[in-house]
Amino acid sequence: MMSYKDGIAYQYLRETKYDRESIxxxxxxxxxxxxxxxxxYPEAARIALPKPAFEKTESLWSILNQRRSRRRYTPxxxxxxxxxxxxxxxxxxTLSARDYQFRTAPSAGALYPVETYLSIHRVSDLKQGIYHFNVLDFALEEIGQDNFGEHLTRAALDQAMVGRGAVLFIWTAIVLRAMWKYRNRCIRxxxxxxxxxxxxxxVAATAMGLGCCCxxxxxxxxxxxxxxxxxxxETVIYLAAVGNL
Ligand SMILES: Cc1cc2nc3c(=O)[nH]c(=O)nc-3n(C[C@H](O)[C@H](O)[C@H](O)COP(=O)(O)O)c2cc1C
Structure with a gap:
């Protein structure tokens, strides 16, 4: 009988372990x-993003204590x-230094393999559709116009929060961005x-009084x-729905 220890999860962890010799x-x-x-997407219609608003919020500790996965949103x-x-x-x-642009989130080797796309369902002054976040220019690039909420809900095992959220964050990985350096271990x-x-x-959604669920x-x-x-x-790795509470 096959043991769970022979499955791909354990196999992957075993084969990407560093030890003093294999490193x-x-x-x-x-x-x-x-x-x-x-x-x-140089050919895409481009939407400039407004300057973010960092209003005075409660303390980080209070926000951390309040953070909860929220799945029900108002329209x-x-x-x-x-x-x-x-x-x-x-x-x-948040910082340009040497040849790197560092970001709010840490990234192994500052290689930033994760791309952000948005499925816009209800955002004032922005048409429904799929957009790519151009990190360097702080702009959105339009990939397709439509309400993809239902389609994405079905693709997320019928989890209703996907379509009910004002926006769905869709994160993908460009695997080679991390793999050229970290080889098989890059997946970790x-x-x-x-x-x-x-x-x-x-944390940001909580600070702004919004609901969010990864x-x-x-x-x-x-x-x-x-x-x-x-x-x-390039493949999808994670999603997050965000909406008003
Ligand atoms: C990697 C990951 C995947 C998750 N996937 C789902 C999901 O598909 N559907 C869902 O309703 N919640 C999902 N969640 C949310 C968890 O259910 C939630 O974090 C957990 O129940 C703890 O609750 P809390 O976030 O309110 O503390 C996910 C959370 C993480 C970290």
Missing amino acids: LRRDDLGPIPRPPVYKN DPISMTTLATLLRAAQGI YIFMDAGHIGQNLQ IGAFYDDEINQILRIDGEE
Whole structure:
């Protein structure tokens, strides 16, 4: 009988462990090309994001104590400024130094393999559709216009909060951005990076009185198709619904 210890989870953890000897050997993966840190859609219609608004909020400790996954939202829209503030909190650039732009969330090796897309359902002054977040220019790039809420709800195992949220954050990984350096071990780091980004979003949403729930259950390729990404070099890894309470 197969044991859970033979499954892919344990196998993956075993095979990507560092020990004092193996850290000096490299996985047998051949040369790995290094992709650029930024993705952009030069042909896409572009929406400038307003300046984020960092109003005085309660203390960090009170916000941490209040943070909860919230799955029920009112149908009220959020503003563009609120959206911009959430994007900035989750993954905005906070420091340019040497050849790097550092962000609100840490990233292994400052390689930033996680991209952000948004499915806009109810945001004032922004058409419903799928947008890509251009981190460097702090702008949105339009990928497709429509209300993708229902489609995405089905792709997220019928979790109603997906379509009910004012916006769905969709995070993907460009795997090679981390793999050229960390080889097989990169998968660990990619998911840690996504966790940091998700927590930033949850904390910011709590501070702004919004509801937010991170989502790991979805049919990956159904979401990849909506984003028009290949599911290998770039693939969806995490979602978060955000709405008014
Ligand atoms: C990686 C991850 C995946 C999750 N996926 C889902 C999900 O698919 N659906 C859902 O309703 N909640 C999901 N959650 C939220 C958890 O259920 C929630 O964090 C947990 O019940 C603890 O509650 P709290 O966040 O309010 O403290 C996920 C949370 C994490 C961290």
